[in-house]
Amino acid sequence: MKAKNCLIFGGSGQIGRNLIRKLTKNGYRVTVVTRNIHQKSYIIKTQANFGYIEIVEANIFDENKIRKLFQNADICINLVGILYEKKNGNTFKNIHTIFPSILSNLCKEYKLKQFIHLSALGIDLAEDSDYAKSKLQGEKNILKNFPLTTILRPSVVYSVDDNFTTNLMTLLNNLPLFPIYYSGKTKFMPIHCSDLTDVIFHVISKNIYSHTIECVGPEIITFKEVLERLLNLIEKKRFLVPFPLILANLTAKIFQLMPKPLLTQDQLRLLNYDNVSSGKYKTNSDIGIPSIRYFDIEVKKYCYMWREGGQFSTDKYKTNETEKN
Numbered sequence: 650m651k652a653k654n655c656l657i658f659g660g661s662g663q664i665g666r667n668l669i670r671k672l673t674k675n676g677y678r679v680t681v682v683t684r685n686i687h688q689k690s691y692i693i694k695t696q697a698n699f700g701y702i703e704i705v706e707a708n709i710f711d712e713n714k715i716r717k718l719f720q721n722a723d724i725c726i727n728l729v730g731i732l733y734e735k736k737n738g739n740t741f742k743n744i745h746t747i748f749p750s751i752l753s754n755l756c757k758e759y760k761l762k763q764f765i766h767l768s769a770l771g772i773d774l775a776e777d778s779d780y781a782k783s784k785l786q787g788e789k790n791i792l793k794n795f796p797l798t799t800i801l802r803p804s805v806v807y808s809v810d811d812n813f814t815t816n817l818m819t820l821l822n823n824l825p826l827f828p829i830y831y832s833g834k835t836k837f838m839p840i841h842c843s844d845l846t847d848v849i850f851h852v853i854s855k856n857i858y859s860h861t862i863e864c865v866g867p868e869i870i871t872f873k874e875v876l877e878r879l880l881n882l883i884e885k886k887r888f889l890v891p892f893p894l895i896l897a898n899l900t901a902k903i904f905q906l907m908p909k910p911l912l913t914q915d916q917l918r919l920l921n922y923d924n925v926s927s928g929k930y931k932t933n934s935d936i937g938i939p940s941i942r943y944f945d946i947e948v949k950k951y952c953y954m955w956r957e958g959g960q961f962s963t964d965k966y967k968t969n970e971t972e973k974n
Contacts, residue, residue: 656680
């Protein structure tokens with residue numbers, strides 16, 4: 650049987666790299682589109698054996714160039730997304746609404762077998778968030794153009810390469826006190842990157858079409874509990890200080906002026922909404938791929954980088970287990 654060709658946009662991120670390894674290991678051929686081949690290719694090409702991966706440099710809005718890539722593709726996977734806007738055209742509307750619309754139109758034109766689009770959990774309720782509105786409109790445009798699309802809505806995705814746990818542990822390691830917003834009550838169902846990759850591969854290999862699937866981890870954890878667990882893992886004690894909304898807005902307004910903002914006003918608005926399964930759509934468990942990786946166990950594997958002594962730090966968890974035995 651001829652190997653299927655997968656066209657991936659956003660392949661250099663944590664999800665993309667894991668997915669490339671999974672696909673090529675199972676005989677799929679992968680073409681990865683990147684905006685800067687000199688910066689990204691050395692990372693991407695190490696994820697697969699020679700002959701199973703091709704890296705193409707292109708502006709994702711250069712429709713004439715990316716159109717050619719659809720001629721030999723069977724499956725298109727869009728993993729492109731941003732957490733904050735930049736002045737160089739990386740706006741929520743461009744990345745989350747217009748670009749996916751272009752891809753879905755090309756999927757229809759070239760009659761691809763599948764289009765898998767990575768969206769986000771909880772966007773239905775967050776009506777005051779530009780991020781959420783752009784994601785939601787992107788979904789609507791995609792389904793209108795290419796009804797066979799499978800939309801995946803993950804909760805926050807974490808791994809050693811993430812921008813979630815690693816940034817939080819860096820901040821907790823350096824700050825004597827840490828602000829919490831909305832009393833830290835916002836709920837998440839963090840999903841490990843490998844679990845999410847398993848879901849995507851299942852959708853591809855089992856030819857699942859025309860679904861919106863909420864991808865969640867096995868636990869519901871509040872934001873405050875996330876911070877407390879991370880502090881416990883890196884063996885630090887910090888003051889978690891509730892910030893009133895007025896002060897939180899002021900700090901976010903200042904932070905978003907940074908090249909890589911710690912927090913934006915739009916992200917602050919998103920934090921007002923729980924990031925858990927809605928009950929309106931199937932979850933990854935419903936399609937037979939439940940998440941098997943638990944937050945503390947997975948973060949423990951790389952949290953030593955934020956402990957005193959790094960990899961040579963004393964692991965009190967192992968010590969306690971040894972004493973019990």
